[in-house]
Amino acid sequence: MRRVKLMEKKIGSLILFFILAGAVVAAGCIGGGGTQTSTQSSASSTSSQTQKEVTLVIATPEEIEGTDIQQVSWANIVHDLIFQSLVVYTLDLKGVVPNLAESFEVSKDGTEITFKLPKDAKFSNGDPLTAEDIKKSVERYRNVSPYSEDFAVVDKIIVKDSQTAIFKLKEPAGYLWAVLASVYGAPVNVNLANKIGNEAFNRKAVGSGPYKVEEWVQGSQITLIRNPDYKTHIPFVKNKGPFKFDKIIVRFIPDDFTRVSELKAGNVQIVFGIPLEQVATLKKDPNVQLLSYLQPGIDYIMINTKKPPLDDVNIRKAIALAINRKELASALQNLVRPAYGYLSLAQVGYDEATEKELQTEYSYNLEKAKQLLAAAGWKDTDGDGIVDKNGKPLKLTLMVPLDRPVIKKAAPIIQSQLKKLGINLELREYEYSYIRKMTREGNFDMAMRAYWWNDADILIYIFHSDAGYPWSNPKVDKMLEEARTIPDFTERAKKYGEIQKAIANEMPVIPLFSEYQYVGVRKEVKGVIMGIDGSIYLNDAEIS
C-alpha cells in the first residue's frame, strides 16, 4: 500500500515532467536547427568579405515537393534559383536566347540543335559541367520525370567534345524549346545523384543555377546560398555573374491572408501568388510594387460533347454566346483578360488575328444565344424562367475546381449569366485533379479547367484524341501533329490560328479568360525583370 502512496507523488511529477520534456525537446530540436543555420551564415558572411550579408526573403503559397527538378511534378522559384536552363525565351516569347549555353544553332531542316557550353562551366558544388552531363541529364529526365515524354522527340544526343552537345531530333520540333527554355530541361548533376541516390538528391539537389541548397526546413522554408561560380549568357540582363544576395530564403506560406500580411509587414520582400482580392489593397500600398504577367494559357469550360443535350453544337455555341466575358472580367475586378481563342498572348504560338476573329464571332450576344436554343427546341413554355424541351427543364451541372481561386470565383457569375439564357446551372466544387479525372472518364456535363504552359503545344494534350477527352476530331489531330513540328515561330502561330478556328467551330471547350498573375515586390527591391509569361529574373535585383 505504501508503494502506491509513493506512486501518487510520482504521477504528479510525471505529468509535469512530460510536458516540460515535450516542450524542452521541441525547443531543443528547433534551437538546434537555428544554431546550425547561424554557424553556416557566419561562414558564408566571411566568404563575402567585409560588408554584412544581404538576405532576400521570398514567400510562395506551396511548399516544394523536392529540390530535384527532374523528380518534382511542378517547379517554382526555388528550382529557378537552383537550376539553369540551356536557353531561355526572350521576354516577349518571340525568340530563344542562350542562358547556360554560350551559344546554340539549329540546322536548316530543324532536326539538329547544337549547344556550346562555356569551357569553365561548373555545377554549384564545383563539379565541372560538360556536354556529357547534358546528355546524362536528359537521359535521367526520361527515366525519373513524370514529364519524361518531353524529350521523346530527341532521337539521341551526340557529345562532340566536352563543350559541344548535339541534340538529334526524330523530326523538327518547335515545342521542344518550351522544355529546353524552362527550368525542367535544365542540367542536373547526375553523377552526384547516382552517387548519393535520388532520395538524398531530391533533398539537396545540385544544378548550375545562381544558388545552392543550404537547408530545407520542411513545412517551413528553404535557405539558399549564393553560387559564386554562376555565369549566364542571357542578353537582357546586365549582371551576367553571381546574384547580389548572399542568401535567399524561400518561405512556404499556404494561407493567402498571412502571406500578403507578411509582405505588408515587410517580413518578406517578394511574394508569389497574390490572391486577386488583395490586389486592390496592394496597389495602394506605398511600400509594395505589383509585377503582373498574363497566364500562359486560358481558363475554360470543357463540355461533354457526347452527353445529350450538350452533344448539340448549337447548345454549346448558345452557352458560349450567353457568357458575358466583359461583365465576368469587371466582376473579377478586371484581374482577368477575356479570351475568345484557345491561346493567350503569353504563349508561343498565340495569333492576334485569330483572337480578334473569334472575338467578333463569339462575344456576348444573348439574343443569338436564345435563337440557337430555340432552334434546338428549347423554349420556356411554363414561364418559370428555365427553358424546357418536351417537359424537361434544361438543368446542367458545372464542375468547379475549389483549388483554383479565380475560376472558383467566376463560377457563380457564369451561373447567374446562364440563368438569363434560361439554363439552370448547378455548381459542384471538387479538387482540380479530380475534375480532370472525371472529364477524362467522360463523367460530367460541363467542367471548368485551365492550362498553364508557355507553348501552344499544350493544345495537343487537350484536343488530340490521344488526350482521352470526350471530344476529338481527326482533322484537328492531324493539324496539331503538324503544328508541333514547324520550327519557325510565325509559321507555327498561323497554323495554331487555323487549329483554334477549327475547334471553336465545334465549341467542345468555351474559352473564358486568362488570369493576370501578380507578384508582390517590396519597393526597396530594385531590378526585378519579368517576362510576359511570368518567368522571373533576379540577376540584376538588389536591395537599396
Next chain:
Amino acid sequence: MVNFDILRSGSKNISFKLGGMIFLSVIVMAIFAPLIAPYSYDEMHISDILKPPSSKYLLGTDQYGRDIFSRIVYGSRIALKVGILVVIIETVIGISLGLLAGYYGGKVDRIISFITDVFWAMPPLVLALAVVTLLGPGLTNVMIAIAVVSWAQFTRVVRAKTQSLKNMPFVEAGRAIGESDISIMLRYILPNTMGAIIVLSTLALPSAILSTTAMGFLGLGAQPPTPDWGVMLSEGISYIGTAPWISIFPGLAIVYTVLGFNLLGEGLRDILDPRLKV
C-alpha cells in the same frame, strides 16, 4: 446531511433564458428569412461590389455585390439545418447502439463498445476531412462526415445511463409483467435517458455548426451560391484588409448562434442533470 431538494427545486436559470431567447431569434430569422431579407441571397449587383455597410446594404456587399445581411439571414437556415440534421443522425445512431450495448451487455456490449472506441481513437477533424474528400464537398456530405465522427459520445452516455437503469425496480417491474425487451428499452429506459440526451444534443448542435465552419474554412463547405456562414467567413477572410465586413458579420452570426446554443445547453444541463444541480 440536510436535505435541500425541496429548497433547490425550480431554481430559475439565467443562461437557459438567454440561450433560449437567442435560439428563438435565430429560428425566427430562419423562418421569416424572405420577409426579413431585403434581397435574395444569390442576387448579384456587379456594379456594387465590396460596398461597405450603408442604408442600401445594411451590412455591405460581398465580392459579387450580394447583400451580406440578406445572405446572413438566409444563412441561419443553413446553420440550423446543419446543426439539427447532424444532431438527429448522431442521436439516432447513439441511442440505438447505446441502448443495445447497455441493455444486453456481454458480447453485444463488447462489440459496440469496440466500434465506439475505434471512432474515439480517430482525430475527428481528420476523419471528417477524409470522409468529405471521399464523398466530395457539399453540405450534405459535410453533415454526414460530422455525424460520422461525433456519434460516439451519445452512444457512450446512453450506454452508461442504460446500464444504471436496467436493474431499477420499475424496469424489473416491466420485465415482471412480461414486456418485450424492445418496449422495455423504449418505454421504460429511453424516457429516463432523455434528460442527458437533450443536454448532449443542445451541446452537440453548436459544435456541429463550428465543425461545419471549419470544413468551410478548408474549402470543403456548401456549394455556391449557398449562403453558408462558414464559407462566407472563410471567403471573406482574404478581404479582411479591404472589406472586413464580409467576414466579420458572418463570424459574429456564428458566434451569436453557437453561443446561444451553448448557453441553452449549459442551462438545460443545470436544470436536468442532478449531478450539477446546486
Next chain:
Amino acid sequence: MEYTIKRLIIGIFIVLAVTVILFGIMHAMPGDPIELLAGERVSPERIAQLKAQWGLDKPMYIQYFYWLSRIIRGDFGTSMVTKLPVIELIKARLPYTLLLTGSALIVQYIIAIPLGLLAALKWNSKIDRIVVTLSIVLWSMPNFWLGVLLMIIFGIKLNLLPLSGYSGLKSLILPLLTLSLPSLAGTLRLTRSEVLEVLREDYVLTAYAKGLPKYKVLIKHVLRNALIPVTVMFFLYLPWLIGGSVIVETVFAWPGMGRLLWKSITVQDYAVVQAIIFIIALLTVISNTIGDIVSAVLDPRIRESL
C-alpha cells in the same frame, strides 16, 4: 492490472481497425497522388506507368498488407509527393507541433484550473458569472476566426508579434493563444463543475468540522479530489499533442504535423496520412490506458476495480 493488459490488447485491435478504415477511405477517394500531382502535360500512359512504380496498380488489401508488414518493421514508407521517407517528414515537424501544442496545453491548464476553482468558490457571484460567460464565448468562436482576429490586432494593427511561420519563440504566442483559448474554456468548466460537486461532499464538512483551516480544506480535500477527472482529461489530450491542429497550423503557417496531415490528405499522400493516423491512434489507446492507471493511482476506489 490484468484489466489494463486486456485494455491494451483491445487497444491494438482498435489501432488496426482505425488504420484499416482510413486506408479504405484514402484509397476509395477519387484519384490518387500520381493523378493529383501530374500536370496537363502528362499522358494517361505515363500516369499508369508511374502508378505501377508505386504499386498502386495492386489490389487494395495487398497494398494494405504491404503497408502493415512495413509498419511492423518500423518502416513508415516513402512519401509519393516529396519522395522522402515519411519518418523524416514527421521528424522535421514533430518538434514544432510539440512546442505549440505542449505549451498550449500547459497554458490552458495553468489558466483554467485556478479560474475554475475561483469560479466554483465564488459560485453564483459576479466573478463566477463573468468567468463562465467568458469561457462560453471563447468556446463558441471558430478558432480560425479567432486566429485571424488576433493576427489583425497584434500582428498588423499593433505590429507587435510575427504573423506566421516560426522565427523564434515570439512567433509562438499568437498560435498558442488561438489554440489554448477555446480549449481552455473546456478545462475551466470541467474544473469548476468538479470543484462544485466536491464542495457539496460531506467529507468537506468533516474536514472543516475537525478544524482544518480553509486553505488546507480547499487544497487537500477539495482540489485533490476535484482534479482527478481533470488530470485524466489531460491524458486524453496527449494524442492531439502529437497530431497538432490542422486549422491553427494552416492559419499561422506553423510547420507542424497538422498541416502536413491536411496537405497530405488533399494530395492523398497515402504513406504520410497512414503513418500519422497510425501514430495518433496508437497514442490515443496508450494515453487512454495511462488515463486509467493515473485515475486508479489517484483514486483508491477505482484502484480496486483494476
Next chain:
Amino acid sequence: MKALLSVKDLRVNFYTSAGIVKAVDGISFEIAKKEIFALVGESGCGKSTTALAIMRLVPYPGKIVGGKILFKNKNLLEATGEEMTQIRGKEISMIFQNPLTSLNPVYRVGHQVAEAIVLDNIPKRKAWKKVIELFKNVKIPDAEERAYSYPHELSGGMRQRVMIGMMISREPSLIIADEPTTALDVTIQAQIIKLLSELRDTLETSILLITHDFGVVAELADRIAVMYAGKIVEMGNVYQIFENPLHPYTGMLIDALPRITKKEGRLEEIPGSVPNLINPPSGCRFHPRCPLKKEVCSTEEPSLVEVERGHFVACHLYGGGKA
C-alpha cells in the same frame, strides 16, 4: 448549573428561488458540561441545520439571520472565520450521519485523523501513535492495520468509529452527533451508542445528539428537546418527556417508538407530513396533523411555557396561548 453552550432565539433562513425557508425559527436551549442533550424530530424539521449553525457551517443558500450561540460565554455568531477554525475540532466537533460520504475516499483513514491531530502542533510520528491509540479507544480491531485502510475498505460501523475517533482526537468539550447511528444496522447502532455514552464519562465531554430515533434518545440523552417545523415544541429531562409527554406530537413520537426500531425509524404512523416551511401553517404549525386541535390552534401560535420545573411545552392545551 453552568451552561457550556446556550442557544438563544436562533434563526436560520434558506434563500431559495422558490422563496425564503425559515428552517430554524427562533429556538433556544442550553447544554451543561458532561450533559447529553438530544434534539429530536422528523427529517426536515431543522435539527441538523441547528447543528450546522452551531459549527457555523450552514451551507448555501442558508444564512443565520438572528439569535445568539453562546459557547463558554462567547457568542460564536460574532467570531471571525479564524476564531471559528480554532474552535472547530478543538472545542466543538461534529459527527455526521453517513460515515461513507463523511470520509475522504482518497486518503487513508489514519491519515485523515492524524491530519486533525497535527493541528495542535504534534509531530507527525507522535500523531500517528495517537491515531492508533484513539482507534483502540473507539474499539477498532487491529488498529495498526486499519489505520492504513481506505474508507471504502471499512464497514459502516468501522467508519463511524473512525469518525468518532477523529472527532474526539482533539478532546473537544462539545461533540455534536448528527444521526450518528441512522445509517448503521441495529446491532452496530447499539455498539456506537454504548461507545458514545462511555466517551462522555471518560472524556467528560458534552454531546449534542441529533436524531429522529427515540430509541437512541432513551438510551443516551439526559435532556431532550422535540423540534417540529423549525421550532422547539417540548423540552425537558428524559423522565419528564418519557413519563409525561405533554405535546401531542411528542406523544405520537413515543407511541411510534416500538415500531420505529424495527422499521429503522420511519414515522408513517403520524398522519400527514412535515409542513412546507416556505409558508408554514398559521397558528400552531402542528395543527393540521393534530388529533386534539382546537380552533385557536389554527389562529394563534402557542409559545413555549414552563409547565413543571425544567419541562417546557408550546401547546394551547396547556394555556400556551397566553403569552
